[in-house]
Amino acid sequence: MGGRNPVTWLGTPSFPKAAHDALGDTQLRRNLRKATTTIRGKRASAVAELADWERLRAAGAAIKDDVLANLDTYLVRLEEAVTARGGVVHWARDAEEANRIVLDLVRAEGADEVVKVKSMATAEIGLNEALEAGGVRAVETDLAELIVQLGDDRPSHILVPAIHRNRAEIRDVFRRRMAEPPASDEPGDLAEAARRHLRRKFLATKVAISGANFAVADTGSVVVVESEGNGRMCLTLPETLITVMGLEKIVPSWPDLEVFLQLLPRSSTAERMNPYTSVWSGVTPGDGPRRFHLVLLDNGRTATLADRVGRQALRCIRCSACLNVCPVYERTGGQAYGSVYPGPIGAILAPQLVDDPHDEQAASLPYASSLCGACYEVCPVRINIPEVLTHLRGKVVEAKGKRTPEAVAMAAAAWMFADARRYEVAQKAGSLSRFLARDGRISHLPWPGSKWTSSRDVPAVPKESFRAWWRRNRG
Amino acid sequence: MDDARGEILARVRAALADRPAPAAVVRDYERSRSVPDPVGLLVERVADYKAIVHRVAEAEVPERIAERLAARGVTTMAVPADVPGPWRAPGVTWLPDEPPLALAELDGVGGVLTGCAAAIAETGTIVLDAGAAQGRRMLSLVPDYHLCVVRADQVAVSVPEALARLEPVRPLTFISGPSATSDIELDRVEGVHGPRTLEVLVSE
Ligand code: SF4
Numbered sequence: 253m254g255g256r257n258p259v260t261w262l263g264t265p266s267f268p269k270a271a272h273d274a275l276g277d278t279q280l281r282r283n284l285r286k287a288t289t290t291i292r293g294k295r296a297s298a299v300a301e302l303a304d305w306e307r308l309r310a311a312g313a314a315i316k317d318d319v320l321a322n323l324d325t326y327l328v329r330l331e332e333a334v335t336a337r338g339g340v341v342h343w344a345r346d347a348e349e350a351n352r353i354v355l356d357l358v359r360a361e362g363a364d365e366v367v368k369v370k371s372m373a374t375a376e377i378g379l380n381e382a383l384e385a386g387g388v389r390a391v392e393t394d395l396a397e398l399i400v401q402l403g404d405d406r407p408s409h410i411l412v413p414a415i416h417r418n419r420a421e422i423r424d425v426f427r428r429r430m431a432e433p434p435a436s437d438e439p440g441d442l443a444e445a446a447r448r449h450l451r452r453k454f455l456a457t458k459v460a461i462s463g464a465n466f467a468v469a470d471t472g473s474v475v476v477v478e479s480e481g482n483g484r485m486c487l488t489l490p491e492t493l494i495t496v497m498g499l500e501k502i503v504p505s506w507p508d509l510e511v512f513l514q515l516l517p518r519s520s521t522a523e524r525m526n527p528y529t530s531v532w533s534g535v536t537p538g539d540g541p542r543r544f545h546l547v548l549l550d551n552g553r554t555a556t557l558a559d560r561v562g563r564q565a566l567r568c569i570r571c572s573a574c575l576n577v578c579p580v581y582e583r584t585g586g587q588a589y590g591s592v593y594p595g596p597i598g599a600i601l602a603p604q605l606v607d608d609p610h611d612e613q614a615a616s617l618p619y620a621s622s623l624c625g626a627c628y629e630v631c632p633v634r635i636n637i638p639e640v641l642t643h644l645r646g647k648v649v650e651a652k653g654k655r656t657p658e659a660v661a662m663a664a665a666a667w668m669f670a671d672a673r674r675y676e677v678a679q680k681a682g683s684l685s686r687f688l689a690r691d692g693r694i695s696h697l698p699w700p701g702s703k704w705t706s707s708r709d710v711p712a713v714p715k716e717s718f719r720a721w722w723r724r725n726r727g
Numbered sequence: 728m729d730d731a732r733g734e735i736l737a738r739v740r741a742a743l744a745d746r747p748a749p750a751a752v753v754r755d756y757e758r759s760r761s762v763p764d765p766v767g768l769l770v771e772r773v774a775d776y777k778a779i780v781h782r783v784a785e786a787e788v789p790e791r792i793a794e795r796l797a798a799r800g801v802t803t804m805a806v807p808a809d810v811p812g813p814w815r816a817p818g819v820t821w822l823p824d825e826p827p828l829a830l831a832e833l834d835g836v837g838g839v840l841t842g843c844a845a846a847i848a849e850t851g852t853i854v855l856d857a858g859a860a861q862g863r864r865m866l867s868l869v870p871d872y873h874l875c876v877v878r879a880d881q882v883a884v885s886v887p888e889a890l891a892r893l894e895p896v897r898p899l900t901f902i903s904g905p906s907a908t909s910d911i912e913l914d915r916v917e918g919v920h921g922p923r924t925l926e927v928l929v930s931e
Contacts, residue, residue, distance in 0.1 A: 287913040307756040317749035324739045337896065343731040395919065396910035412910050419911055439916040443908055447919055454920065455830055455869075473895040481868065481906040481921025488864045489830070499735070506895040510887035511756070513901075517850075521909045524772065525850035528921060529901035530864075536898050538827070539863035554738035560745060 257552055258347050258378035259605045261406070264590030266616035271584040280585045283418045288576045294522035295573060295630070301524070302514065311511045313634040316567035319502050320557060326469040326502045327548065333472030337534025339544040346551050351382035353547055354461065354494055358388050361492050363459045367450075369476060369483045370394035371463025372410055372570055373496045373549055375592040376605070379461070390461070391453055393482035395446050402429040408586030408594060411520050411572035416585050443480075450482065460486035460541070464497040465569070466512060467546075470505040473533040474546065477516060477526050487530050493541040499548045500557075500566040512569060515632035519571035552605030561643040565601045567633040574627035574637060580620055589617060596627035600640040609651035618644035758887040765848040765882045766929055772851030776904020777917050778925040785930045788876060789813040792840065795874060795926060801837035805870055807862030814840060814876070824862050833865065838872030839922075844899075846882045846929075847889040851904065853877060853927065854889065856897040864898055873922040875902075879931035 256262065264270060274280060299305050319326055331341045344350035358366055366383070368374065368390050380390040380401075392401045399414035400407050403425040407413030414422065423437035426445050434445035462483065466475040474495055476483050487493060503509060517526045535544050557563050575581050575595030586594030590613050591602040599617045606614040618641045627637040762768050766782060773780045783791045793816030796804065801819065808825035815821045822828060822836060833839075842860030843853045853875055855861045860876075867873050883889040893899060906921030917923065 283912070291913045304756040307753075311752060311754055311756055314750060314752040317747075318752060321743065321747045321749050323743070324736050327736065327739070343735050345731050345734060349731060393920070394910070395908045399910070412913060414910065415913065422911060439908075439911040439914065440918065442911055443916055443919045450920065455834060468895060471895045479906070479915075480908045480910075480919035482919070484864070484868050484900065485920055488868055499739075507887070507890060510758070510890045513890070514886050521913075521915070523903070523915070524775075525847070525852045525901065525903040527776070527903050527905070527907045529899075531895060531899035531901075533896040533898075536857070539857055539898055540865075548735070550735050550738065554735065554742050557739065558742035558744075560747070563742075563747075 255346075255348055257606050257608075259376045259552065259593065259602055260591045260611070260614055264613050266613050267588060267590070267620040268616065270588035270590060271580075271620070274584045274588040277585070279418075280416050281583060283416055284582050284585055286418070287412070287415050288582050291522055291576045295519060295576065298518040298522045298524065302518070308511055308514055309632055309634050312515050312569075312632055313567060315503060315508050315511060316500075316633055317564075319504060320500065320563060320566055323499065323502070323557065326504060327499060329469040330467055330472060330502055331548075333468075333470060334474075334534055334544075334546050335472075337472050339472065339534040339546055342545060342547045344547055344549050344551070347377035350377050350496060350547055350549050350551065351379055354379060354496065355383060355386040355388065357492070357494055357545055358383065358459055359386070361459050363388065363457075365389045365391060365453075365457060366459045366461050367391050367393050367453055367457045367486050367490065368397075368460070369462040369478065369486045370397045370413075371461070371496060372592060373463045373498050374461060375407065375413075376498075377496070377549065377551060379496065391450070391457070393450050393454070393480075393486060394478075395443065395480060395482075398446055398450075399425055402426065406587055407592055409572060409575055410570050410593060410595070410597070411575075416587070454482075454485040454489055458490055459492045459494065460490040461494045461496065462486055464495050464501050464546075465516070466503050466509060467497060467501055468504075468506050468509065469502050471533055473506065473531050475509065476530045477513075478529070479521065479527045481528055484528055484530055487532065488540050490541055492543040492545070494545045494547065496547045496549055499550060499553055516569055516571055519569075519573040519630065519632040552607050555607040556601070556604040559604065559643075562600065562604050562640055564635050565597070565604060565640060567635055568597055568601065569633060570597075571632055573630040573632065574635075577626040577630050578621075579624060579626070580622055584620075589620060591617070596621060596637045596641075597635075600635075600637055600644060603644055609648065615648045615652070618648060757885065760849070760885045762848065762884055765884050766879050766931055768884070769846055769848040769851065769877070769882050770929055772848065773853075773904070773925075773927050774851075776851055776907070776925075778851075778904045778927055780927040780929065782929050782931070785878070788928060788930050789816055791928055792816045792874065792876075793818065795928075796838075799838070799872065801872065803836045804874075805833055805836045805839040805866060807841060807860055807866060810840060810842065810860045824866055827863070828866075830865070830869065833869040836870050838874060838924075839866055839870040840874045840876070841867050842876050842878075843881060845889050845892045846877045847886055848882050848884045850886060852889070853902045854893060855900045855902065856893060858897065864900055867900065867902075868921060871922055872924045872926070873902075874926045874928070877927060877929045879929065882929070
């Protein structure tokens with residue numbers, strides 16, 4: 253056991269440095285702005301349709317708090333229910349253990365290829381890489397995951413991992429990697445190309461791997477929420493299904509889903525309901541997989557649970573609304589966060605899962621925010637992200653001491669993000685260091701703050717200033 | 728394996744040493760909602776997903792099935808063995824799923840006809856539970872065209888009302904429109920891996 257937690261990517265620079273690099277990529281910013289602007293507007297109307305939205309949010313948060321406060325009881329209950337219905341439950345303390353369990357199960361089936369439904373938990377533990385090292389090819393079947401996989405890329409969003417790619421870039425990736433490339437860059441043609449590319453795999457592959465959005469402790473029912481039907485294919489056609497689930501994904505009983513099946517689709521894809529939701533309990537003879545394995549994953553979750561303020565991050569239902577409204581995310585993109593969990597939720601979840609105060613990159617994440625509070629406002633389970641960010645910053649300072657170069661640099665970055673005007677002036681001035689010096693407190697920032705302060709490295713002034721952007725989007 | 732289980736449960740208990748006592752769950756949200764015309768709302772919301780939807784009189788269902796299939800030029804249809812006899816309109820080769828159809832057969836049919844277990848008007852959702860007139864899950868998944876008959880008494884207005892009618896231990900599939908994706912620039916386009924055409928007859 254042991255080893256580093258793959259939830260953050262090895263070799264990623266700390267956030268200020270990575271953000272700086274990303275800010276130079278105008279195509280990325282344009283793609284992101286287009287996508288997030290569209291979805292923000294749609295989410296607002298989907299939410300406005302429900303007069304009881306705030307009550308649903310409060311109930312969602314309270315249900316999850318109950319789950320967390322009694323997690324041991326619910327875990328055991330879930331295990332019993334799944335087992336009673338013919339499933340097999342496995343427990344994994346960390347990524348390495350989960351990967352080994354899954355690889356052993358795949359090998360026991362004699363398979364050298366598996367189909368996968370998009371899953372944050374398996375991305376978090378680096379399952380695809382572990383399977384590959386063990387001689388098993390994992391085929392991602394979600395369109396955005398497929399784009400990332402075929403493009404040898406990294407994800408940048410928790411719902412749409414290829415959000416940083418526009419249609420023309422997607423067409424190029426598909427042209428390079430598909431036997432039957434798409435006819436054009438029209439989304440319909442791109443979807444059609446993905447359908448043809450994966451059809452045979454779905455019909456022939458014997459083992460599928462999925463994540464889970466929810467699992468009902470009372471009944472052992474597991475829920476996967478999706479759009480394309482790739483999830484249904486993976487959950488229904490193969491002989492063996494392996495589901496990897498973070499241990500906080502539990503809800504106590506079936507009626508609790510009436511809350512989450514309203515909160516999740518409207519918050520994530522801004523739909524009244526996503527196209528497909530599958531619910532299964534163990535094994536059903538004559539219908540679907542004959543073997544079902546559920547892997548319950550800790551990987552830093554119990555460490556997160558131990559923090560009284562930080563534990564609320566475990567309420568997250570991975571809707572991605574907080575990413576879509578975040579001004580910092582919109583400008584830096586997801587990859588700057590160096591984790592499969594980017595954006596506001598990543599800034600509070602990734603460092604807690606890593607749980608290592610000496611990990612510079614993870615320690616920089618709580619500073620990747622302006623504390624503007626937009627994330628808290630949209631979060632369907634009312635996670636007070638600014639509160640957790642501030643709390644985690646305090647822990648970083650405690651671990652490092654206030655005056656260490658890293659702490660000073662991070663604090664400067666945070667200070668700058670915290671105010672749209674500061675950011676704008678810093679960019680207009682062309683040199684953050686000059687601006688900071690005028691303040692009289694920080695005249696020269698050591699690395700990695702120096703990356704921000706040397707005029708050579710300061711991000712190119714974007715066409716639209718931060719403030720103008722802010723005004724246009726926040727009213 | 729056992730020690731992982733024991734260790735994780737011990738970690739959970741240690742993490743909860745402060746004995747958090749969260750506030751009770753208040754369910755003051757709207758569990759049911761009344762609308763003047765639930766069927767009308769369902770029809771409107773299903774259509775919003777770019778599914779094809781028709782409101783028909785119960786006695787007309789067989790006739791409308793025949794008409795829809797003829798309009799599409801479908802000649803072979805998979806069907807759960809227990810759909811009402813009159814649904815199997817003449818002029819079409821019906822392949823009942825008994826004994827179970829092979830995957831390749833299912834991949835080759837022109838479509839599938841099923842009933843459903845419940846529908847949610849507010850969200851335009853149809854729920855299948857592998858019960859009467861629905862068959863196993865892959866039946867409504869592999870064919871590219873799904874024709875589904877919903878009875879008016881199966882329509883619930885809200886999500887909570889619908890969940891209360893369902894049995895969670897059955898294999899459930901919630902269907903809201905044809906297969907779609909939001910993965911290209913966060914904009915919904917229809918037609919990926921599941922049936923690319925969903926047609927619904929709501930009978931009353
Ligand atoms: S933190 Fe809240 S808004 Fe962000 S992904 Fe999680 S549930 Fe959604």
